[in-house]
Amino acid sequence: MMSNDVTLLAIESSCDETAAAVVRNGREVLSDIISSQIDIHTLYGGVVPEIASRKHVEAVVPCVEQALREAGVTLSGLDGVAVTCGPGLVGALLVGVSFAKAFAYSAGLPLVGVHHIDGHISACYIEEPSLEPPFLCLVASGGHSHLVRVADYGVYEILGQTRDDAAGEAFDKVARALGLGYPGGPAVDRAAREGNDTAYAFPQAKISEGGYDFSFSGLKSAVLNELNRQRMAGEEPRVSDIAASFQRAVVEVLTEHLLAAAEETGIRTLAIAGGVASNSCLRERLETACAERGLTFIRPRPVLCTDNAAMIGAAGYYAYLRGVRSDLALNAEPNLSLGTRERRYHAGKQT
Amino acid sequence: MNDGERIWESGSVEETRRIAGEIAQDAQPGDVYALTGELGAGKTAFAGGFAAGLHVPYPEDVVSPTYTILQIHEGGRLPLYHFDVYRLTDPEEADAIGIDEYLFGDGVCLIEWASRIRELLPPRTREVIFERRPERGEDCRRITLRQGGPA
Known part of the structure; x- marks a missing residue:
């Protein structure tokens, strides 16, 4: 049976949470796993970038496994992979981006790079299913x-x-x-x-x-x-x-x-x-x-306000529908900017 | 050592920006400025004024780099590398983010909370010290520019 459903695996690692989720059609969260490092960073009074990167490396595989298991979805049930590619801590972002690239490549799935703030905004679509721009x-x-x-x-x-x-x-x-x-x-x-x-x-x-x-x-x-x-x-x-x-x-x-x-x-x-x-x-x-x-x-309820992957799945879905596809050159962009702003341009700003 | 030490009194954020812009006029490729002073002393405002002095296209976009550690501002007379290393716990971490590339690059580095990575700073580093002068007014700061990294 053919279905028009789009089911995405989403990954977020821009700061101190490693997160993975499976989201169907941008609004239906099949699983939402967050592995927080707050306890560790509390010791230091803030996020410690090097520690954050190492913890992301340890957490990303278990998070993804658990997200797929809880969603009851196997590789063949996925239509793509969405991942936060910026802005954030470069070392932390790179863990999610590298994992997502490898995962998408080996599973033969399309990859969609997502702006972290696009994710936060899209959390509202999950919270309120009738919400439209x-x-x-x-x-x-x-x-x-x-x-x-x-x-x-x-x-x-x-x-x-x-x-x-x-x-x-x-x-x-x-x-x-x-x-x-x-x-x-x-x-x-x-x-x-x-x-x-x-x-x-x-x-x-x-x-x-x-x-x-x-x-x-x-x-x-x-x-x-x-x-x-x-x-x-x-x-x-x-x-x-x-x-x-x-x-x-x-x-x-x-x-x-x-x-x-x-x-x-x-x-x-x-x-x-x-x-x-x-x-x-x-x-x-x-x-x-x-x-x-x-x-x-x-x-959005607090779990959708914190850094999470479900919101990346929501933003990734609408990008996917627009035909956005990232290739394996997708990179972590720590200073990635969002959208347009009158009085200025963004195009030449990235390096 | 008082060689070449310069001192300003700033009465406002705007004045701090102006002083920074003045210092930026003399900036050369490879310059490193360690910005030291407590929270709210004017380090980020200084960076904004410095960017304006370098004719960076949107100096109002120079915001606190606390979240991303480094923000790069290009398009001015020299590239500006604005760091906040508060969250780095030791110099190895700074090494891991490739700070050398910028310290020995062709732009200007402004580094907030630089004492955390003092071992990595090149000898040509200059320190900009921000001190509150509450007796002269809440927004009053003494800004000292001196040769050498933070103690």
Whole structure:
């Protein structure tokens, strides 16, 4: 029996999670395996690239085996292999890319290289099976802060991005300064619950004349200044108040930009993706704001917000339908850029 | 050793960028600058201003390289290699990512948290030290440019 189903094996290894998944038709997750290295990296206060690469090498084969087993799919049931090829840590990306190339070649399957942020955005298709472009998506994670207009499947216009630190990076750095540990996002989220979010009026993370761009480094500096001031005054730092006020400043700017973009573009479906999308304060704030305005709000469950391979399978599926095929020259591109942005070009930027 | 040491007072992020742009005017192929100073001291802002000084096409795209360790900015007078080696635990790791290729390349290296890899830095390395001056204002920084790598 011929079927039009497209079943992809997807692999993700851009940072500290090794992940493999089997996804049918972009939206049906048959298996989703994530092998996290967070415990190891917690010891060092962040992802250690060399360790990450070695752990990916150890984890990739068991992850793929388990993904195929749980999905009940054999090689003959696969139509292709999708893999994250950037951006990320070069050594980490290379593990997934090399494995995927070898796997696709030996199984005679087509290979599709996927942009990591394309993956994060596509997690929304898994979460909400009826979702179709256009919609607006805020992608915020340890490495990225992008406000994206999703014009069509895989067609992105970047409306705003960070000028300095990524949103998740700001959480990590503030958590480090406050002694809250790694990963910083959940740690700040937890500490903030005990704190007063109006204790400090930290500056908002935006730029005058910057459109939808973000800037988190001024906010980070203000937090560090306050912490220094308290320490120098011999006070016990008010960690939970600082965490709550910092978090509110981040959430406010992310929310404001997303809502302003919705107003300007007239797009009525808003989504968030990436690790920071799991932040409880951001979710609540956007849920309320969207409900008030009658906007549809999509927020993937936390397992789809973290780095995972199911989202790569979703993005890979739509790329596959568009006829995207990568050859065996596919390389890891640590600084790969996404989509188009007015005022600039991307074509000549890669090396 | 105070030979050729230069000191600036910066009162704002914009001023830090301007100072960096000034230093970039004199940059030569193979220059290595170790940027040292605590979180939020202005290292990434300095890199942005430096890129502008090199006439890199989109200096506003110079963002923190913490996530990818290295960001390459081309299209200016010289290629700019912007590193954040905070997450490297030892010099062997830096070796593994091929840092030599850049340290001894034909562009300019700016390295945040360079003290973590001081053994690898060439003798011609210059250090840019960022110090907060809270007594002169929250955004005030003293920026010192000196010969030699970080201690």
